[in-house]
Amino acid sequence: MSQRDQYRCRPVTNRRDPMPRIVRRGFLAAIPAVILIACTASPGWATTPDKVDPKGLILLMRHAEAPGVGDPPNFNLRDCATQRNLDANGREQARRTGDLLRRIAAGRLAAVHSSQWCRCLETARLLDVGPVQELPALNSFFERREEQEAQIATLRRFLAGLPADGAPVVLVTHQVVVTALTGVFPASAEAVLLRANGTGAPAVEGRIQVEGPE
Template sequence: MPRVVRRRSLVAALAAVAIVRSAPPGWAAPPDRIDPKGLILLMRHAEAPGVGDPPNFQLRDCATQRNLDANGREQARRTGDLLRRIAAGRPTAVHSSQWCRCLETARLLGAGPVQELPALNSFFERRQEQEAQIATLRRFLAGLPADGGPVVLVTHQVVVTALTGVFPASAEAVLLRADGTGTPAVEGRIQVKDAE
């Protein structure tokens, strides 16, 4: 193959990679083309190394919990950048689990004041509470207006999976659309890439 043709092929291949890499996985459309009306982002907290909670876990003492690392804080900020593009100036309601890693993720999104919502708390080590907690969360979702502004729910993997069947990565969000029911359909998923 002539050298010029190989170079053009390489340039075309690199351009294709750049296009694929520039679009977050899971988007059905670019962020600025997603309708923010009635949008619900059900988000797993950003990267917090470890699994579960330490034996001395106390809800109001962050020193006893798994917390975000530097990568997790950057994930949350970058997700917030995407969220602001989607919201396009519409007020965004932000709700969070009471765990420190979720509250910090929610605050770093920079999307608005954060309200604690116990229905988003982890039941990883309290599976007996799952059914009642998910029922409460479904009632909350059913009460969201279909024509309202975006709503962000920062929670834990177990909650996202119990509600949607999706096993999200850290900082991944499942996109739902408020429809007056407690079982809004999954429209897509977003996950920011790690900074390079």
């Protein structure tokens, strides 16, 4: 099997399968959310990383697997020991996703922005696709829902400033942010593929997910 064929979308028959999955936008509305992590067998929807145009591409990614929900009672933003952190599977997810993103970027250095939470920063660094910058607009508001509207507005202004022909941009964040911005409920390490268009609502083109071994 060639490297190109190895990364082609295909039906998922084994949830332990570590291969990347890409789903095209036209198929998203037609199937339940639980099925979205699987690829359709139809050649009309299948694609490979080599066929994804890196210009103006935005990858809005949920951090890799970090067991638990929310943040511990003693949560401290600047103390990783008080936070949920990536486990071994999550670190492997991040590395595998980085391998895929380097193929998509076709040699172009990506601009990588991350939530200030440790599990997001570690995910972003393990991707190894470009220098990581903290972006507070990507922070979690899971336990501060009153901040959601203002924060998403700030994030939309950031997105509106991204050039349509620019280098790939990777945004590592939390489920609540991805869902609020796109309506997608992502799995750990899943990314929504967006295309910069000069507005705060970039076009959604698909989703990718890479799983580490369990």
